[in-house]
Amino acid sequence: xxxxxxxxxxxxxxxxxxxxxxxxxxxxxxxxxxxxxxxxxxxxxxxxxxxxxxxxxxxxxxxxxxxxxxxxxxxxxxxxxxxxxxxxxxxxxxxxxxxxxxxxxxxxxxxxxxxxxxxxxxxxxxxxxxxxxxxxxxxxxxxxxxxxxxxxxxxxxxxxxxxxxxxxxxxxxxxxxxxxxxxxxxxxxxxxxxxxxxxxxxxxxxxxxxxxxxxxxxxxxxxxxxxxxxxxxxxxxxxxxxxxxxxxxxxxxxxxxxxxxxxxxxxxxxxxxxxxxxxxxxxxxxxxxxxxxxxxxxxxxxxxxxxxxxxxxxxxxxxxxxxxxxxxx
Numbered sequence: 001x002x003x004x005x006x007x008x009x010x011x012x013x014x015x016x017x018x019x020x021x022x023x024x025x026x027x028x029x030x031x032x033x034x035x036x037x038x039x040x041x042x043x044x045x046x047x048x049x050x051x052x053x054x055x056x057x058x059x060x061x062x063x064x065x066x067x068x069x070x071x072x073x074x075x076x077x078x079x080x081x082x083x084x085x086x087x088x089x090x091x092x093x094x095x096x097x098x099x100x101x102x103x104x105x106x107x108x109x110x111x112x113x114x115x116x117x118x119x120x121x122x123x124x125x126x127x128x129x130x131x132x133x134x135x136x137x138x139x140x141x142x143x144x145x146x147x148x149x150x151x152x153x154x155x156x157x158x159x160x161x162x163x164x165x166x167x168x169x170x171x172x173x174x175x176x177x178x179x180x181x182x183x184x185x186x187x188x189x190x191x192x193x194x195x196x197x198x199x200x201x202x203x204x205x206x207x208x209x210x211x212x213x214x215x216x217x218x219x220x221x222x223x224x225x226x227x228x229x230x231x232x233x234x235x236x237x238x239x240x241x242x243x244x245x246x247x248x249x250x251x252x253x254x255x256x257x258x259x260x261x262x263x264x265x266x267x268x269x270x271x272x273x274x275x276x277x278x279x280x281x282x283x284x285x286x287x288x289x290x291x292x293x294x295x296x297x298x299x300x301x302x303x304x305x306x307x308x309x310x311x312x313x314x315x316x317x318x319x320x321x322x323x324x325x326x327x328x329x
Contacts, residue, residue, distance in 0.1 A: 002037035015040040056100035068133035085126050104149050120156035164281045170274055177272040183264040185254050188244050195237035197286035197304050206253040223305045231303045
């Protein structure tokens with residue numbers, strides 16, 4: 001609320017708004033005072049006034065992140081990962097700074113520190129969590145910060161696209177290496193990844209009730225993008241599932257943890273003598289094979305779950321020699 005008082009032939013304007021310091025200015029003309037008062041009230045309504053240092057000094061970055069972790073993170077699908085990120089951040093000295101002290105430069109230093117141990121993509125994800133915590137604090141919790149200190153922080157450029165596919169003889173080497181693997185689920189999981197293009201998490205969440213052998217379909221209730229989808233199953237995929245069903249005693253098709261798959265895969269690839277092959281590369285291989293079989297883009301998207309065809313092309317790596325054979329026929 002703005003008030004105008006006449007003092008000694010001049011007009012003094014006071015603009016008061018809870019959570020912000022009082023703005024004061026003196027004018028010779030009443031019209032100038034009215035104009036400035038309206039301008040400052042508009043800024044106050046937009047939240048553009050500088051926040052009170054005293055109020056921001058009463059909050060620490062720790063307070064924002066702990067509340068965000070306990071109220072917002074717990075409702076997310078990736079709550080486990082996000083909680084670990086926040087808890088690790090809370091152990092750093094920056095978490096003890098007040099909101100009046102913390103700024104973009106502090107997070108720039110944090111970014112450079114994290115780059116020494118993790119990839120740029122991981123740093124972006126971790127900073128994204130903190131950035132969203134500030135957005136919630138400002139827009140929903142009424143914390144009177146003028147702006148989010150991470151808005152001006154430049155995101156790291158990430159080049160995480162891969163063109164890795166299985167080379168000749170690699171699958172046979174993997175299959176042979178599984179003979180000495182104690183985890184008897186690892187080979188069926190690998191086969192299903194190649195036959196369906198499913199992600200590791202989708203495979204591990206798969207239940208027998210999601211499979212319709214008569215219609216040769218498989219239902220994925222919740223994928224990475226938050227949507228469900230139904231995919232067709234080839235005879236090879238059905239054969240794998242039938243073999244697993246013979247020894248199954250669980251409602252879950254592959255009752256093992258993601259960490260077990262990760263460790264088994266790493267040991268398996270090492271025994272097979274294969275370099276630079278990620279489990280997720282099997283999804284690239286599967287999607288590329290679908291295209292090589294002649295499936296259209298919409299048909300492959302139905303199987304893979306991609307809602308943006310541009311993203312689908314990142315996973316598609318056709319072999320030039322195979323295309324050469326096709327156009328020569």
